Amino acid sequence: MIKITLPDGSVREFDSSVTPMDVAKNISEGFARNVISAKFNGTTVETTTPLTEDGTLVLYTWKDDEGKKAFWHSSAHILAQAILELYPDAKLWVGPAIDRGFYYDVDMGDNVITDKDFKTIETKMLEIARGKHDFKMRSSTKEEALAYYKGRNEYKVDLVEGLEDGTITFCDHDTFTDLCRGGHIPNTGIVKAVKVMSVAGAYYKGDENNKQLTRIYGVSFPKQKELKEYLELLEEAKKRDHRKLGKELELFTFSQKVGQGLGLWLPKGAALRSELENFLKKAQKKAGYEMVISPHIGQKELYVTSGHYAKYGEDSFQAINTPKEDEEFLLKPMNCPHHCEIYNHKPYIYKDLPKRYAEFGTVYRYEQSGELHGLTRVRGFTQDDAHIFCTPDQLDQEFKNVIDLVMYVFGSLGFDNFTAQVSLRDPEKPEKYIGSDENWYKAEAAIINAAKEKELNYVVEYGEAAFYGPKLDFMVKDALGRSWQLGTIQVDYNLPERFDLTYKGSDNELHRPVMIHRAPFGSLERFIAILLEHTGGNFPLWLMTEQAILLPVS
Amino acid sequence: MLENNEIRAQIDNRNETVGKKIREAEMSKVPFMLIIGEQEEKDGTVSVRRHGEGDIGTLTMEAFAELVKEEVKNSLKPFNV
Known part of the structure; x- marks a missing residue:
């Protein structure tokens, strides 16, 4: 006899060499009629493969991926x-x-x-x-x-x-x-x-x-x-292709002269964009964010310090030189290094935290021309970026607040169908990640607690975390049933270390703050593209830059 | 009137046929088309067409402003912390 464990945790005993289809029939004849494939102990098998050992069996129908x-x-x-x-x-x-x-x-x-x-x-x-x-x-x-x-x-x-x-x-x-x-x-x-x-x-x-x-x-x-x-x-x-609608509704255009992957916003598109920005600014103000502004370039050193040079330097836009020898600037691929330096402009004590700095920051990343697609894959885009600097103890509450904000944004724009993915460390390879074990446990627990408390429909993926911290990504389903990755919330132990960010604790000692990166839209370009395809251009009334048109007949 | 109610509206005063104006407004997906003929002008009303739905009747300006405000209020709740 062998023991077969089913996804609901129940265990059934069968003669050895039972097939997945036999197991399906044992569950119910009706169910078996719909079963078309199976996985045994994580490996895809045929529905006719004889099973000869104990194991976990998952039976799939057409409804499953x-x-x-x-x-x-x-x-x-x-x-x-x-x-x-x-x-x-x-x-x-x-x-x-x-x-x-x-x-x-x-x-x-x-x-x-x-x-x-x-x-x-x-x-x-x-x-x-x-x-x-x-x-x-x-x-x-x-x-x-x-x-x-x-x-x-x-x-x-x-x-x-x-x-x-x-x-x-x-x-x-x-x-x-x-x-x-x-x-x-x-x-x-x-x-x-x-x-x-x-x-x-x-x-x-x-x-x-x-x-x-x-x-x-x-x-x-x-x-x-x-x-x-x-x-x-x-x-x-x-x-509903956003490239087609963008043209018809005169929202944005591209020009070979300006360059591939660099969107040009037309008056109606710019109005739509600022409507979205104002909407988020208003909510963020309530949530205790402060707006900051940073330049589009930064010294190469800045990105060497942040580690972004290693990731974006070689394969992205090349350094900008100046008449002065050895002086090099880069177009920013990320806003976070600038925000770290904004944090660093003065010393903090624990009572000052959290600090929440927000910016609609435009970043530039080189993409192969074959990878470019309308507004969803571009070479310059504006993130609805914000960085929260807090004490490890505040992480839990801050994470929940960010989830509230993201859900408010989705709800206001008619994305009712979404799931979340919680990305944690690979428990087998702790050496791949930076930051103390204690902080990781805290952050991972904070994310899972927040997801549970906010009743998100989420899955946990081990080994999917970035090396610098765990994260939570939102996937939304649009009106045509397609899934898009939108907002993301990431915990970061790396940049506070690299930029030597500190605050004075109640013990009078200096401590490292934790950093949270978050962007509910992701980028305005991509978000508007998805919103166009989701609504077919019929945005919620509050977002319409032109709500009514008067047509005098006489 | 609409401005006072913070409704974003435009007037199409171009020297074009009504048919063409309606077609173009339809294409641009503007949610409400307010047609003002002689009778409407006299009564202070507008004949309202909703994008994707068609004619929804003749309303006073006040009633129309209320309709829009109500829908905006329902689709955009304030964010409460």
Whole structure:
């Protein structure tokens, strides 16, 4: 007998070699009908894999991300089979599941696939799907695998060469066989709707010196209705594309002369921006923040001290020189070093804290031109930045106050659906992080307490903290169901150390304050882009820079 | 009147047809269109069109200002510390 632990903590006993699907049926027949993939002890398995030891089993349906992954991965196999049946000379390389669907990279030889062929491929895929062929995994020796592909597919030969003997598996369904690590739905029949979305060129191994293969993108669903809804959503997303709306509503523009990734705010956009700024300023004033202003550049030394030079120096905008030799300035990639020096302008005692300095600070970071996208990825952007300097004992309360502020901001702008991620240390590797254990425990406990008390819907991720402190990030879901990372709250033990920030405690000794970085919007550029796509340009009435227009008829 | 109530409004006085003005206001997603014809001018009212909803009736300026203020108040609560 083996013991299987389920996600709810319950333990069930089974004969050895029970399959995940058997376990699902044991839970309920109805549930089992929806189960399409499984993870055993953290590893993806087939629903038909015999389990031979005690362990934790998670069963997934289409509703789960893992379920979708298996569904789309399996659909990539069906696509590959359809391609080979329609184009017998095609050579397959790899075909993974992606965020929304799947693709397969194929060497089409002399054939070219265009939009006109999509329908034929879809029909073929559905014909295969309807056969309800089981996906069956089998192990293979390296020798067998090489023999299978030699002379007919050099891409797969290369893949097999890179694998260790004993780890090689194939997946068979119907007449089709593919080198595969596993993670499939039970059979092809579960796929009821498919759509070939697009084709694109993709270099073999991503290297532009190699041959260009054809990447065929597709998406599939367990119901025709869901495909229809998905396509409608895509259509709606196109209409709400912030680049398109920004142009139509005359909010912002870009100019090749000014430079890529540097947004230009038009009068209506600038008015919208200042409306948002005023809204946040008002709330922040109530919450005890003070506005500060710092310049757009700083001496190179400043960023060497802060450590930002090591991170942004080489790969970002290069130093600005002056007529004086050895004098170098950098465009600021972050506002925090300036704010640390603002803190340092005078000595503090514990009663002076917390200090909360806020600034709409514009920062500049170089991004590859291929990475730029409208206002969501730019080279200059304005953070709704603030830094809170407090004693370790104040951290708890300050963190809660920041969460209140962030939730107020989201609520006022109509983002009702959000989750939070709490990023903590990797408990196995304490040496990766700076700051004392005691302070880390305090900060981590403060974040978790705050998240609990504020009834956030949160997940804890170990090992995701920055080296200088734990953090809490907010993810919002927009009206089209897409997730965006917005506000962030980060605890920092590093900069107070590097800038030698102090305050005098009640014991008359000097202590280090703790620093909190926080930005509810993240950046105004990105936030406005997301808000545009969320609302389609129909902002809440209070934010509309033009609420009414009078049209005299006579 | 609208200014006194802190409602951000513009007047489209251009020498264009009403049809064109309505179309453009529609495109710019301005939430309320206030059409003032001869009758409205006489009565001190406005004929109100809401973006995405269409005609919502003829209101006095006061009633319209109240409507906007109410919606703003409901969507933007003050931040309480």
